[in-house]
Each structure stands twice: as C-alpha cells, then as structure tokens.
Amino acid sequence: xxxxxxxxxxxxxxxxxxxxxxxxxxxxxxxxxxxxxxxxxxxxxxxxxxxxxxxxxxxxxxxxxxxxxxxxxxxxxxxxxxxxxxxxxxxxxxxxxxxxxxxxxxxxxxxxxxxxxxxxxxxxxxxxxxxxxxxxxxxxxxxxxxxxxxxxxxxxxxxxxxxxxxxxxxxxxxxxxxxxxxxxxxxxxxxxxxxxxxxxxxxxxxxxxxxxxxxxxxxxxxxxxxxxxxxxxxxxxxxxxxxxx
Numbered sequence: 001x002x003x004x005x006x007x008x009x010x011x012x013x014x015x016x017x018x019x020x021x022x023x024x025x026x027x028x029x030x031x032x033x034x035x036x037x038x039x040x041x042x043x044x045x046x047x048x049x050x051x052x053x054x055x056x057x058x059x060x061x062x063x064x065x066x067x068x069x070x071x072x073x074x075x076x077x078x079x080x081x082x083x084x085x086x087x088x089x090x091x092x093x094x095x096x097x098x099x100x101x102x103x104x105x106x107x108x109x110x111x112x113x114x115x116x117x118x119x120x121x122x123x124x125x126x127x128x129x130x131x132x133x134x135x136x137x138x139x140x141x142x143x144x145x146x147x148x149x150x151x152x153x154x155x156x157x158x159x160x161x162x163x164x165x166x167x168x169x170x171x172x173x174x175x176x177x178x179x180x181x182x183x184x185x186x187x188x189x190x191x192x193x194x195x196x197x198x199x200x201x202x203x204x205x206x207x208x209x210x211x212x213x214x215x216x217x218x219x220x221x222x223x224x225x226x227x228x229x230x231x232x233x234x235x236x237x238x239x240x241x242x243x244x245x
Contacts, residue, residue, distance in 0.1 A: 011223035033110030034202035077203035088112035089198035094165025094190025098128035107181035132161040
C-alpha cells in the first residue's frame with residue numbers, strides 16, 4: 001500500500017514537471033527565436049514480484065515513472081519579414097552571441113529582435129548587447145545601417161564590424177538556460193546567414209504541445225485519484241482495523 005502511495009506521488013510530480021515544460025512552450029509560441037523543449041519519461045527501476053505462499057515468481061513490478069531528461073528542439077522556425085532594420089534572423093546554423101553591458105558571461109540566442117539602446121549599440125529587450133567577431137558590442141548609432149548576409153555591419157561611411165554566429169560540432173553541447181538563452185561548450189563559428197529585417201519565429205508545435213498537455217493533465221489526475229484512494233485505505237487500516245479487539 002505504501003508503495004502505491006509512493007508510485008502515485010512520483011507520477012504526480014513527474015506529470016506536473018511535464019505540464020510545466022509544455023506550458024512554457026505554449027506561452028512562448030510568439031517569442032522570436034524560441035526553441036521548444038521536449039521531455040522523455042522512463043520507469044524508475046523494476047522489482048521481481050514473488051508469491052508469498054510458495055515463493056513462485058509472478059512477474060516484474062514497475063516502481064514508478066520519472067522524468068528521464070529534457071531536450072531542446074533546435075530545428076529552425078519560420079522566418080517572418082518585418083521590414084524593421086534592427087530585426088535580424090539567422091537563416092541556417094548558428095546563434096547570436098550577446099553579453100550584458102556591464103560584462104559577464106557570453107550567452108547565445110536565436111532571438112533577433114534587437115533595437116538600438118541609449119548608447120547606440122544593438123541590444124535585446126533584456127539589455128544584452130550583440131557581439132561582433134572581436135567580442136565587442138556592435139555600435140550602429142541609429143537605424144541607418146545595413147547588415148550583409150555574412151554579418152558585415154555597414155554605416156554610410158563604411159563597415160564598422162561583423163556579426164559572428166556560433167554553434168557546436170556536438171548538439172549535446174548546446175544547452176538551454178532557464179532564462180531562455182543558451183550555453184555552448186566549445187563554441188565554433190557557424191555558417192548560417194543573417195537576414196536583416198526578418199525575425200525567426202518560435203518553432204513550438206502548438207497543437208502537439210496542447211494535446212500532450214491534456215494527456216499529462218489526465219495522467220496527473222489519475223495519479224492523484226490513486227493517491228487519494230491509497231491514503232484513505234491506509235487511514236482506515238490504521239484508525240479502524242488497528243482499533244479492533
């Protein structure tokens with residue numbers, strides 16, 4: 001009976017985590033450059049069940065379900081023409097490199113909804129500035145600039161820098177952070193192209209995420225009901241059966 005309570009509780013925890021991940025995907029369906037997360041569930045071990053009367057094996061008993069891992073779908077989202085010169089999209093492989101104005105670690109993103117900040121640098125709504133090939137923030141001064149497909153940034157008086165895209169030879173080295181940015185271990189230069197005046201849309205499959213969320217919700221409710229039944233049965237065993245004389 002206690003095993004049933006533990007299994008039901010583990011199921012609720014796992015399905016709750018899955019619902020949270022799927023809900024975050026759905027909430028970011030309109031976030032530029034967002035990459036949806038996928039979850040894989042697995043069984044947490046098995047035990048061999050034996051009949052107590054004659055010690056005969058009767059089969060394997062699964063202990064509980066658990067969240068095996070969370071992965072990121074790195075497939076490209078659809079490109080949308082916005083006509084806004086500060087909007088940039090990666091066409092193909094690669095991530096933009098950005099960093100906070102005060103310094104800190106380099107972060108990577110596919111989101112290209114940049115604007116010109118108060119100091120004239122291209123920056124995301126978070127304030128993180130777009131970096132060039134030398135690791136310095138890209139200064140454009142205003143909206144009168146162009147970006148070639150190879151990342152070269154040009155002002156009316158000539159080029160002022162070049163945006164470099166980064167990736168990894170191993171997709172497992174590209175990991176999504178909780179703040180939506182990515183870390184790339186052993187980053188190398190990518191060969192994607194940059195499209196000025198375009199944005200990459202989220203690659204979230206809305207319908208699939210909603211369907212999976214409904215299934216996870218029903219699974220959560222099933223585990224919750226099983227937990228309540230086992231808890232009530234245990235309560236009766238302790239308070240009623242245990243008091244019989």
